[in-house]
Amino acid sequence: MHEDPQDKATPRWWGRIACTWAVAFAVLHFYWALGGGWGLSVSAGPLAEERPGWFVVVGLWGVGMLCLVGGVLGWLLARPRPHGLAGRAVKSLGWCVCAVLVVRGIAVEVLLLSDAVGQEMGVSPEQRLWTLALWNPWFLVGGLVFGLAARQFGRASGPSSGAA
DSSP states (O other): OOOOHHHHHSOOHHHHHHHHHHHHHHHHHHHHHTTOOTTHHHHHTHHHHHOOHHIIIIIIIIHHHHHHHHHHHHHHHTSOOOSHHHHHHHHHHHHHHHHHHHHHHHHHHHHHHTTTTHHHHTOOHHHHHHIIIIIHHHHHHHHHHHHHHHHHHHHSOOTTOOOO
16 A cells, blocks of 8 residues: 555645634634623624623634534644545535535625615624624635635545555
């Protein structure tokens, strides 16, 4: 058996970037959950001021933990691809995260640009601007990065594949 030198020599940068993206979002959510306020008011509006218990538990701690799971997935996507079900599962999860983040990003853009929910939910012009220009594009970037990581992971062979 012969290991393909390309597999070991090719760093899986997209997986590393996906991991970093997810951990950065986790840190930001934990900062908010612990009482930090920078950026939260333009992201969450009145919820940032009121901080109801459900919002702190689900919206901040919960999303932060979910982002950490995404960080683990990004780390796995940066590793050599295992054979069989494990490799297919990691690749599929990478594509699922890609789809969720991209669909979420596009849906929020469309809703805010069309003002479909702005008046009903009390979205201020400042919130709309920050969401459209700053927060939402990061979800699109994260989705694209996870997609590229899953694509790169899918193209990599297992740790001991290839014949001499």
